[in-house]
Amino acid sequence: MSAAGTARPGTGGHLPYRLIATDLDGTLLRDDHTVSPRSREALAAAVTAGAAHVVVTGRAVPWTRHILDDLGYRGLAVCGQGAQVYHAGEDRLLTSVTLDRRVAALAVAKIEAETGPLALAASRDGLAGEVLVGPGYAVTDGPLPYTGCPDRADLWAEPLVKLYLQHPRLDDDALAQAARSVVGDLVGVVMAGPGVVELLPAGLTKATGLSLAARRLGLRPADTIAFGDMPNDIPMFGWAAHGVAMAGAHPELKAVADEVTASNEEDGVALVVERLLGRGAAGA
Numbered sequence: 001m002s003a004a005g006t007a008r009p010g011t012g013g014h015l016p017y018r019l020i021a022t023d024l025d026g027t028l029l030r031d032d033h034t035v036s037p038r039s040r041e042a043l044a045a046a047v048t049a050g051a052a053h054v055v056v057t058g059r060a061v062p063w064t065r066h067i068l069d070d071l072g073y074r075g076l077a078v079c080g081q082g083a084q085v086y087h088a089g090e091d092r093l094l095t096s097v098t099l100d101r102r103v104a105a106l107a108v109a110k111i112e113a114e115t116g117p118l119a120l121a122a123s124r125d126g127l128a129g130e131v132l133v134g135p136g137y138a139v140t141d142g143p144l145p146y147t148g149c150p151d152r153a154d155l156w157a158e159p160l161v162k163l164y165l166q167h168p169r170l171d172d173d174a175l176a177q178a179a180r181s182v183v184g185d186l187v188g189v190v191m192a193g194p195g196v197v198e199l200l201p202a203g204l205t206k207a208t209g210l211s212l213a214a215r216r217l218g219l220r221p222a223d224t225i226a227f228g229d230m231p232n233d234i235p236m237f238g239w240a241a242h243g244v245a246m247a248g249a250h251p252e253l254k255a256v257a258d259e260v261t262a263s264n265e266e267d268g269v270a271l272v273v274e275r276l277l278g279r280g281a282a283g284a
Contacts, residue, residue, distance in 0.1 A: 017225040024057040026229035042270035056206050058192040060123045060161050061086050063144050080161040082209030098125050099201050101156035107183040114182050121164040122155040140195035163199040190232040205235035227269050
């Protein structure tokens with residue numbers, strides 16, 4: 001796909017939606033962390049028809065930029081679970097919301113009082129913000145750069161986008177539920193993927209960042225179709241006019257989706273976009 005997201009949306013042609021919001025992992029990206037030629041072509045055709053494509057991902061900018069570069073993406077991207085609105089063409093942050101570090105430390109202490117010791121990682125703020133990984137934390141996001149951090153205090157020594165939590169016995173759903181029950185009034189808690197439970201600034205969601213990006217494009221929820229696969233996509237589905245879950249999506253997301261398409265390995269995003277363009281049938 002060339003220059004994805006560069007066109008400022010016009011009438012949208014015959015497209016019923018002028019904004020296409022796609023999650024990355026488990027959604028637009030295949031399991032090998034690449035975007036298929038078919039998905040590239042479908043999204044490029046939608047942009048040519050007048051729609052805007054906006055990536056909406058839990059990844060912070062440093063873990064997203066190489067994907068955007070590969071796509072030739074020049075428009076707006078929502079990163080860090082909505083904390084960052086990034087202009088790819090200008091390589092700059094338009095907005096950035098950080099997690100209060102004292103609140104983060106307090107939240108971790110409260111959760112550990114309930115669950116026992118956690119393994120932690122942290123995503124620092126900024127265009128070059130490092131991901132710091134503490135002892136025992138298993139990185140599950142593929143071949144992405146991170147820095148080991150043996151001293152927990154160093155995790156919140158600089159401004160943060162978010163903290164990652166893992167537990168030696170609790171699965172992701174159980175850990176997210178336990179954390180939410182203890183600190184849900186202090187921070188946001190989301191399950192963003194296998195082995196990925198995150199603490200965010202209170203009230204921050206993908207819908208927060210998507211709404212800011214849409215406003216800059218002169219678009220509204222009624223103009224928007226959103227694609228995702230995990231519970232962190234639920235607020236985005238609630239904001240958009242139409243939510244499409246992938247075949248392998250978490251049951252909580254499927255329960256609120258307007259439709260379910262094929263998997264990320266089977267070009268589920270492309271199938272729906274092609275249908276909207278009148279080029280073929282979408283998945284189930």
